[in-house]
Amino acid sequence: MEPDRKRPRRLRCDAEQNRERIIEAARRVYEREGLSASMASIARAAGVGIATLFRRFPTRTELIAAVFEDAMERNRAAALAAGERASAWDGFREYVETVCGLQADNRGFAEVLTMNFGSAKVLERHRQEAFAAFTDLIGRAKAEGRLREDFAPEDLLILLMANAGVLAAATDAAGEASRRLVGQMLRAFAVGAEEALPEAPAPKRLLRGMVRGRRGSAC
Amino acid sequence: MEPDRKRPRRLRCDAEQNRERIIEAARRVYEREGLSASMASIARAAGVGIATLFRRFPTRTELIAAVFEDAMERNRAAALAAGERASAWDGFREYVETVCGLQADNRGFAEVLTMNFGSAKVLERHRQEAFAAFTDLIGRAKAEGRLREDFAPEDLLILLMANAGVLAAATDAAGEASRRLVGQMLRAFAVGAEEALPEAPAPKRLLRGMVRGRRGSAC
DNA sequence: AACCAAGTGGAATGCCCTATCCGCTTGTGT
DNA sequence: ACACAAGCGGATAGGGCATTCCACTTGGTT
Numbered sequence: 001m002e003p004d005r006k007r008p009r010r011l012r013c014d015a016e017q018n019r020e021r022i023i024e025a026a027r028r029v030y031e032r033e034g035l036s037a038s039m040a041s042i043a044r045a046a047g048v049g050i051a052t053l054f055r056r057f058p059t060r061t062e063l064i065a066a067v068f069e070d071a072m073e074r075n076r077a078a079a080l081a082a083g084e085r086a087s088a089w090d091g092f093r094e095y096v097e098t099v100c101g102l103q104a105d106n107r108g109f110a111e112v113l114t115m116n117f118g119s120a121k122v123l124e125r126h127r128q129e130a131f132a133a134f135t136d137l138i139g140r141a142k143a144e145g146r147l148r149e150d151f152a153p154e155d156l157l158i159l160l161m162a163n164a165g166v167l168a169a170a171t172d173a174a175g176e177a178s179r180r181l182v183g184q185m186l187r188a189f190a191v192g193a194e195e196a197l198p199e200a201p202a203p204k205r206l207l208r209g210m211v212r213g214r215r216g217s218a219c
Numbered sequence: 220m221e222p223d224r225k226r227p228r229r230l231r232c233d234a235e236q237n238r239e240r241i242i243e244a245a246r247r248v249y250e251r252e253g254l255s256a257s258m259a260s261i262a263r264a265a266g267v268g269i270a271t272l273f274r275r276f277p278t279r280t281e282l283i284a285a286v287f288e289d290a291m292e293r294n295r296a297a298a299l300a301a302g303e304r305a306s307a308w309d310g311f312r313e314y315v316e317t318v319c320g321l322q323a324d325n326r327g328f329a330e331v332l333t334m335n336f337g338s339a340k341v342l343e344r345h346r347q348e349a350f351a352a353f354t355d356l357i358g359r360a361k362a363e364g365r366l367r368e369d370f371a372p373e374d375l376l377i378l379l380m381a382n383a384g385v386l387a388a389a390t391d392a393a394g395e396a397s398r399r400l401v402g403q404m405l406r407a408f409a410v411g412a413e414e415a416l417p418e419a420p421a422p423k424r425l426l427r428g429m430v431r432g433r434r435g436s437a438c
Numbered sequence: 439a440a441c442c443a444a445g446t447g448g449a450a451t452g453c454c455c456t457a458t459c460c461g462c463t464t465g466t467g468t
Numbered sequence: 469a470c471a472c473a474a475g476c477g478g479a480t481a482g483g484g485c486a487t488t489c490c491a492c493t494t495g496g497t498t
Contacts (some may be wrong), residue, residue, distance in 0.1 A: 014495070051445095158419075161388035164383050164388065165380050165381050165388075177373075185407065200377075257454075274475080
């Protein structure tokens with residue numbers, strides 16, 4: 001995002017440009033295809049040689065970290081903003097919906113949110129901070145009597161994993177199915193829980209794909 | 220399962236043996252690795268040549284259908300059995316827990332339950348029948364006043380997709396995380412919903428993997 | 439202007455995968 | 469016992485991918 005800082009000794013300016021092009025291309029590719037996109041396809045999309053990609057990002061993890069740093073930052077911002085709401089429950093609800101929406105909009109980020117990147121310190125710090133803000137929200141929402149006492153912070157992680165699964169499997173109806181899932185889960189978390197549920201997607205569109213597994217094959 | 224019937228003119232007995240060996244091997248491999256396991260690895264596991272595998276199962280889908288026919292049959296049986304319970308809600312609950320448990324025990328079947336196999340008629344027929352029995356259960360559980368009126372049959376599909384996602388992402392704590400998810404969802408579905416929740420898994424084990432994507436790469 | 443470290447792209451290597459081909463082996467009906 | 473259709477597995481073609489290597493180019497400094 002910003003020029004650069006602690007990166008060892010500043011890149012030559014054409015190299016820096018290429019670096020940006022790679023990140024932008026990877027952003028597009030990951031958003032559409034998820035993290036399993038090949039390094040080669042990203043280099044192609046960026047219009048650079050494969051060697052250039054590997055020179056700048058020796059491991060896939062480093063590339064992923066660079067690409068999703070700002071999405072994770074947006075996630076953190078959403079958690080902090082939700083913490084400001086007058087009603088903790090409203091904040092809780094808002095954050096859950098927001099983060100699941102981020103997943104729905106970006107297949108790569110959906111996966112990132114369900115994994116652990118031991119290196120990638122910035123990424124993990126943002127995740128930590130978001131999680132801390134959310135944990136704080138949990139306590140207050142319970143105190144308000146709106147969130148069930150047995151809600152655990154891990155339930156958010158589980159929801160993120162579940163949502164990623166729905167998004168991956170529901171192809172066509174992914175957005176609707178995801179919103180429905182989130183609505184159901186919020187009901188499960190809430191104490192009263194009489195809020196309306198988003199409409200369920202039409203069943204035909206729900207089970208569409210067929211052996212959409214990694215490698216080709218067919219019917 | 221049974222010798223064979225309408226299969227065109229009966230295989231030579233050594234060929235039939237190989238066919239069984241392939242199915243058994245595929246069962247083991249898919250159970251562990253999911254449906255993305257390669258044909259080559261299955262042939263290797265079965266101790267047959269690749270050609271033999273392709274001769275018997277020209278497409279991946281045919282192999283998958285053969286492998287999971289009986290699991291799908293067990294699924295159907297579970298739905299029918301659940302329909303017999305005196306309390307429809309108890310049956311509903313039992314079936315949901317059972318089918319999600321089947322997913323937890325078998326990564327391949329978890330995926331099968333979230334896809335559509337246009338060919339594979341036996342598979343789809345069993346799925347249909349299970350779904351019909353479940354739909355019947357839904358109506359009765361609503362009539363009992365235990366299941367919320369806005370529960371839709373599609374919610375089961377969504378839950379299956381969600382559960383598959385949790386199972387795929389939670390590696391170590393997969394079983395616990397899955398049970399927790401199911402517990403939450405049942406709360407969302409129920410009218411009263413004051414049943415206890417399974418314990419949440421320890422957070423450390425929840426986010427473990429790191430770019431466990433298809434191909435190697437590393438930290 | 440000239441130099442050279444930094445940077446580049448494409449070729450090369452090695453792996454695994456799908457799918458098909460083909461010459462050899464074997465079960466089975468006569 | 470024999471013939472031969474049925475079946476077998478290894479080899480092969482063709483492709484994608486990760487990763488490394490290397491001869492060439494170029495930005496930036498003097």
